[in-house]
Amino acid sequence: MWTACEAGNGWELCAIMTESNRGMASPQLAVSPAPHVGGLASSLRLNWSVACCLLPAAAWGVFLFGVPALEVLAVGVGTALLAELLTGLAWGRMTVRDGSAMVTGLMVGMLMPPGVPLYVPAAASAFGIVVVKQSFGGLGRNWMNPALGGVVFALFSWSDAMSRWLPARGAAEGAAALSPLSALRNALAGGKAAHGGLLALLGANGYPWSAADGRVVTWVNGHVLSILGASLPRGAFDMLVGNIPGGVGVVSVPLLLVGAAYLLARSVIRWQVPLTYLVTFCVIAQLFGGLPMGRGWLAGGMLFQLFSGSLVLGAFFMATDPVTSPLTRWGKLIYGVCLGILTFFLRYFGAPGDGVPLAILLGNCLAPLIDRSTRPRARPSGKAAMA
Amino acid sequence: MTPSAGFTKGLFRDNPVAVTLIGLCPAAAVTGRVIDALWMSVGLIFVLVLTRLSQTILQAMLALTESASQSSPSTEARPFRWLGSLVFASCFTASFELILLAFVPDESASLGIYVPLIAVNCIVLERFAASGNREPVRNIGRDIAKSLQESGGLGVGFAISLIAISLVRETLGSGTITLFPIGSFAGTIEAGNVSLAPARALAYAGGGLLCLGYLAGAARLLGRLKGRRLEGQGGTEAERS
Numbered sequence: 001m002w003t004a005c006e007a008g009n010g011w012e013l014c015a016i017m018t019e020s021n022r023g024m025a026s027p028q029l030a031v032s033p034a035p036h037v038g039g040l041a042s043s044l045r046l047n048w049s050v051a052c053c054l055l056p057a058a059a060w061g062v063f064l065f066g067v068p069a070l071e072v073l074a075v076g077v078g079t080a081l082l083a084e085l086l087t088g089l090a091w092g093r094m095t096v097r098d099g100s101a102m103v104t105g106l107m108v109g110m111l112m113p114p115g116v117p118l119y120v121p122a123a124a125s126a127f128g129i130v131v132v133k134q135s136f137g138g139l140g141r142n143w144m145n146p147a148l149g150g151v152v153f154a155l156f157s158w159s160d161a162m163s164r165w166l167p168a169r170g171a172a173e174g175a176a177a178l179s180p181l182s183a184l185r186n187a188l189a190g191g192k193a194a195h196g197g198l199l200a201l202l203g204a205n206g207y208p209w210s211a212a213d214g215r216v217v218t219w220v221n222g223h224v225l226s227i228l229g230a231s232l233p234r235g236a237f238d239m240l241v242g243n244i245p246g247g248v249g250v251v252s253v254p255l256l257l258v259g260a261a262y263l264l265a266r267s268v269i270r271w272q273v274p275l276t277y278l279v280t281f282c283v284i285a286q287l288f289g290g291l292p293m294g295r296g297w298l299a300g301g302m303l304f305q306l307f308s309g310s311l312v313l314g315a316f317f318m319a320t321d322p323v324t325s326p327l328t329r330w331g332k333l334i335y336g337v338c339l340g341i342l343t344f345f346l347r348y349f350g351a352p353g354d355g356v357p358l359a360i361l362l363g364n365c366l367a368p369l370i371d372r373s374t375r376p377r378a379r380p381s382g383k384a385a386m387a
Numbered sequence: 388m389t390p391s392a393g394f395t396k397g398l399f400r401d402n403p404v405a406v407t408l409i410g411l412c413p414a415a416a417v418t419g420r421v422i423d424a425l426w427m428s429v430g431l432i433f434v435l436v437l438t439r440l441s442q443t444i445l446q447a448m449l450a451l452t453e454s455a456s457q458s459s460p461s462t463e464a465r466p467f468r469w470l471g472s473l474v475f476a477s478c479f480t481a482s483f484e485l486i487l488l489a490f491v492p493d494e495s496a497s498l499g500i501y502v503p504l505i506a507v508n509c510i511v512l513e514r515f516a517a518s519g520n521r522e523p524v525r526n527i528g529r530d531i532a533k534s535l536q537e538s539g540g541l542g543v544g545f546a547i548s549l550i551a552i553s554l555v556r557e558t559l560g561s562g563t564i565t566l567f568p569i570g571s572f573a574g575t576i577e578a579g580n581v582s583l584a585p586a587r588a589l590a591y592a593g594g595g596l597l598c599l600g601y602l603a604g605a606a607r608l609l610g611r612l613k614g615r616r617l618e619g620q621g622g623t624e625a626e627r628s
Binding site: 117119123131135153156157158159161 | 584585586587588589591597601604
């Protein structure tokens with residue numbers, strides 16, 4: 001557990017580790033390996049900074065989908081805090097103030113479709129806190145990300161409700177609200193074929209892009225790209241800013257990236273996992289993604305895949321969860337690659353959701369193994385050391 | 388040991404599913420509906436009790452022949468005990484399978500492979516192993532009574548665990564409680580609003596393992612509380628029993 005601290009993984013991470021170990025030691029004599037940093041205050045700071053970095057994307061969801069999105073977020077956070085409070089009372093260990101339950105609840109809410117029946121975020125948050133986190137001993141001893149555990153529970157339990165979306169603000173009246181991924185699935189299943197990228201395919205099958213998208217794409221094509229002899233398909237603007245049906249907090253990739261950039265700059269999260277995760281996924285998706293769709297090699301449309309679903313939120317905010325991801329430097333790289341491969345298979349070959357939540361949960365299962373096999377060892381200086 | 392101690396031991400302290408964690412395959416697999424759990428328990432009790440009974444009688448007969456022929460005891464007879472026990476278990480399992488098929492065909496289809504698998508259920512096999520190393524028989528009547536108590540206790544303990552798991556799983560996972568029809572009662576209780584949108588994750592096998600884990604946890608918690616109480620009264624659990 002200490003290798004991470006030695007490898008210079010940022011002091012916040014060490015704070016969590018020392019705190020979780022302090023729980024195991026007796027309260028009077030807290031024996032914990034160096035570095036002796038932190039305590040409750042730093043864990044609180046860590047969680048608040050993650051929550052603040054999630055907020056812009058969540059606010060975008062509320063702006064886009066209105067009150068239903070706000071309700072989902074509120075119920076997710078409220079239930080998580082309540083569950084943490086109640087289990088804390090039952091276990092005799094109050095941890096509700098460290099802010100981790102709030103982050104869990106917020107992430108659950110952000111992964112939910114807006115307008116989902118409110119018992120779904122409530123059940124997901126409660127499952128995440130009670131079963132995934134507290135039953136295994138609380139923060140620092142959960143082997144699975146609580147928010148994702150809860151969301152996957154909801155995905156398996158209420159899969160219909162979890163794939164019913166609300167139309168985004170400014171969408172054409174009366175059009176069926178489909179997330180780009182499900183629209184793509186429908187288009188491939190029996191729609192019209194089209195030349196060009198996946199966006200062109202969606203456009204040919206009548207995907208309701210917003211009017212704003214039409215104006216921006218026409219302007220860019222007419223004023224900028226025509227000079228270069230290129231053109232953007234309809235929907236590029238909607239996909240880029242996240243003006244599409246989807247989860248409350250996952251649609252806006254730029255705002256998620258802003259939050260992630262702050263966390264990266266403060267060393268709250270490290271670059272290894274998100275970078276290897278996204279790069280692996282994009283490479284595989286671009287190379288082989290077209291094959292299951294019958295579009296041949298190198299036609300996967302990696303940008304479309306990158307901007308749809310919960311990939312960016314998962315890669316920056318959930319795969320990097322210090323408790324459930326590997327701690328060693330090489331371990332993080334291997335972990336990211338594994339997640340990319342898993343996500344590709346789960347997304348393309350039928351799993352509930354967009355493949356990201358399940359892929360990260362499976363990665364969580366692998367994390368201890370990865371840690372064990374990449375643990376830095378003292379170099380043996382001779383035969384005696386080898387023996 | 389009081390006469391009923393052998394029976395109650397299997398119910399709680401040595402509950403096969405919740406405490407010793409054996410016979411878990413049916414506990415995770417056929418607890419999706421309460422009626423399945425009920426029939427599975429009936430099958431296990433049937434096979435376990437009858438197998439143990441026949442086994443004890445066989446053992447007594449072997450002991451009698453041994454003492455008659457004055458040969459060295461137990462070393463020669465042990466293979467026969469194992470063989471005999473397996474044959475008994477298979478016979479009773481097959482009979483139960485046929486009884487189900489004859490009278491409750493729906494249930495037979497629903498339980499599927501888990502009925503034939505009773506023959507190699509860990510609870511049944513564990514009883515073989517436990518009885519194989521026992522002292523030679525002295526009092527046949529007492530031995531029979533004891534084997535009936537023990538196997539009956541384990542069987543009922545298994546039933547309690549299975550029914551507890553299936554009640555939770557079916558209520559939350561399907562929103563119903565399926566029993567058998569009695570008179571005007573159709574056999575299925577709807578669990579209020581849950582039946583509109585049940586948490587189907589619990590109806591999958593993973594949900595079974597989850598409930599199993601919490602049952603085992605609850606059993607350990609109760610055991611610890613009981614141990615603490617007995618300690619407070621000046622005696623540990625081991626001394627008491």
